[in-house]
Amino acid sequence: GGPASLSRFRGALVAAVLGDCVGGEFEGAEEVPMESVLQHLNSLDDETKGNGILEYSDDTAMARCVVQSLLTRTGFDEQDMARRFAKEYSASPGRGYGSGVIQVLKKLSSPQLSDVYQPARDQFNGRGSFGNGGAMRAAPFALAFPDLADVKRFARLGAMLTHSCSLGYNGAVLQALAVHLSLQGALDLPQQFITRLITEMEEVEADEAARNDARILKEAEKPFCERLHRVRDLMDRSKVSIEEVISELGNGIAALHSVPTAIFCVLHCLQPRECLPENYGGLERTIAYSLALGGDTDTIACMAGAIAGAHYGIEAIPQSWMKCCEGAEDADMNAERLHMLYHQLSQGG
Ligand code: F2R
Ligand code: MG
Ligand code: MG
Numbered sequence: 001g002g003p004a005s006l007s008r009f010r011g012a013l014v015a016a017v018l019g020d021c022v023g024g025e026f027e028g029a030e031e032v033p034m035e036s037v038l039q040h041l042n043s044l045d046d047e048t049k050g051n052g053i054l055e056y057s058d059d060t061a062m063a064r065c066v067v068q069s070l071l072t073r074t075g076f077d078e079q080d081m082a083r084r085f086a087k088e089y090s091a092s093p094g095r096g097y098g099s100g101v102i103q104v105l106k107k108l109s110s111p112q113l114s115d116v117y118q119p120a121r122d123q124f125n126g127r128g129s130f131g132n133g134g135a136m137r138a139a140p141f142a143l144a145f146p147d148l149a150d151v152k153r154f155a156r157l158g159a160m161l162t163h164s165c166s167l168g169y170n171g172a173v174l175q176a177l178a179v180h181l182s183l184q185g186a187l188d189l190p191q192q193f194i195t196r197l198i199t200e201m202e203e204v205e206a207d208e209a210a211r212n213d214a215r216i217l218k219e220a221e222k223p224f225c226e227r228l229h230r231v232r233d234l235m236d237r238s239k240v241s242i243e244e245v246i247s248e249l250g251n252g253i254a255a256l257h258s259v260p261t262a263i264f265c266v267l268h269c270l271q272p273r274e275c276l277p278e279n280y281g282g283l284e285r286t287i288a289y290s291l292a293l294g295g296d297t298d299t300i301a302c303m304a305g306a307i308a309g310a311h312y313g314i315e316a317i318p319q320s321w322m323k324c325c326e327g328a329e330d331a332d333m334n335a336e337r338l339h340m341l342y343h344q345l346s347q348g349g
Contacts, residue, residue, distance in 0.1 A: 003184045004346075006339045007313035009143055011283070012179055013335040014317055014328050015309030016063060016139050019287055019301030021054040021325035026297040027096070034275050037291045041284070045320045056327045057096040059302045061088050062137040064327065066158060067334045070144040071341060076154040082108045082116040082161050096298075098131050098253065100124065104162045120164040127165055130217070132255040134159025134172035136299045139306035141172075142179035143338040146346035151180045152204065163255075166210040167223060171255025173204055174224050175303050178263050182310035190267050194235065197263070198228045219256070227260035235267050242292060251295030258296050262303035265290045266311070283308050283316040 001007035025040050026032045044054075065084035073080050086109035089097065097105070100123055107119035123129045134155075141155040152173050159172035177200050186193045204210070205222035213219075220226035230248050234240050249264055250257025269285035272278065275292075276285045286308040290301035309317070314332070322328045 001313050004146070004339075004342065005313070006336065007315060008183050008310045009339040009342070010314035010332055010335040011309030011312055011316060012139055012143060012183065012306045013067075013309070013331040013338070014314060014322065015283060015287070015305035016302050017056055017060050017305075017327045017331045018317065018321055018325050019290065019303070019305030020056050020059040020136075020298045021327075022287060022321070023291055023298035023301035024054065024057055024096070026291050026294060027057075027299075029294045029297070032292050032294040032297070034288070034292045037288050038277065040291070041288060041321075044324045045318070053326045054324050055095075056325070057298055058098070058133070059136040059299055060327050060331075061092060061095045062133070063140060063302075064088070064330070064334075066137050066140045067338065070140055071334070071337050074341065075144075075345075076141075076157060078116050078157060078161060081158060085161065098129075098133055100129055100131065101133050101162050104129075108161070117160055117164070120160060120162050123164065127213075127216070128168060129163045130165040130167035130171075130213075130254050130256065131163060132168075132171055132253060132258045132296065132299050132303075134163040134168050135175040135255045135259045136302055138172040138175040139179045139303075140338065141176045142183060142310075143335070144341050144345070146342050148177075148180060148200075151176050152200075166205075166207070166213040167217060167219070168255050170201075170204055170210060170224055171259040174201060174228075174255075174259050175262070175306070177201075178266075178307045179310050182266075182307045185311075187266070187270065187307075187311040190235065190270060191232075194228060194232050194263075194267065198225055198232070201225050201228060223256050224260065227256060228263070231260050231264045231267065234264060240268070246293060246295070251293045251297075251300060253296050253299075258300050259303060261293065262290065262300045263307065265293070265300065265304040266307045269308070281312065281316050283312045284318065 089105035155176035
């Protein structure tokens, strides 16, 4: 489809759910042989196995809250979004949430709470979380707001409800930017895509709070920009091992160690790769490759899935995968509603 087509919206939201559901199998594993990944993915095609449903985790649970809030409020409403996070957590606490964020979600359910951003500020002795929980649910901001400044602003504020450290919320901004650009067709020119991300993040990370956090955490002056430069270097190489990707970019639970990694997975899998089946299309390659990195597989595959899905569209998603994943059909329906909201807002409505 063309830029911002319905197919791209559906691809983005559905592939994010798929990444989360199929990635859950390997979350936390140190080494994941590609053979195990392919076995897992092949089993989704095997109807004779009568596959059960693969459940979604916190990544999708929170993204669903973001989607419902943006649709119901026709825009960003922090009170409404915070209420939905708290309600979702109390209804279904066993979705594999991060151990820190649980405290925030409990506090957000208090009727006495006057500032919905305060619980997040109190995390980790007042330093705030740098986990990837804000980034994992950032894609819907790119699917609701056509304007780049809105995408950046609301992805940041939406993440700050749980992640007040700039290394947490700027990960969400980067993820939303990547989905936004992909939706416009920017992955047709991968070099320009990565350059554009670096340019945008240069501005985002010039912020005083970001500079302070980077200094305190002993990171590079502009940590996400520095990682994106590493992504560009790896992209330019004809062969890159999984070990190099992990050591250069990371595969962990911190936004800094997972959002640039997810972006790399998408870029690396734009072309066929020796380690992946020839009959796989780009979206299948992206999900399989994300899983083979090990570590935070559900979240990296979820984020890579959103960016790749916005590029390849819904047609690239195997039906058999979709059928196995809890929440995939809901995501498909919600994508249509977000598409309408996006076009309504782009006409100044
Ligand atoms: N939590 C998980 N997976 C682990 C176990 C799940 C288990 N298998 C199960 O079945 O229950 N996955 C999910 O968590 C990630 C998103 O986490 P989020 O929302 O960012 O949480 P949190 O608690 O804010 O941060 C995560 C951890 O990062 C470390 N951390 C963050 N900020 C820190 C700081 N300022 N100082 C020190 N450490 C900090 C802490 O260890 C946090 O617990 C996703 O992977 C999602 O899938
Ligand atoms: Mg998860
Ligand atoms: Mg995870």
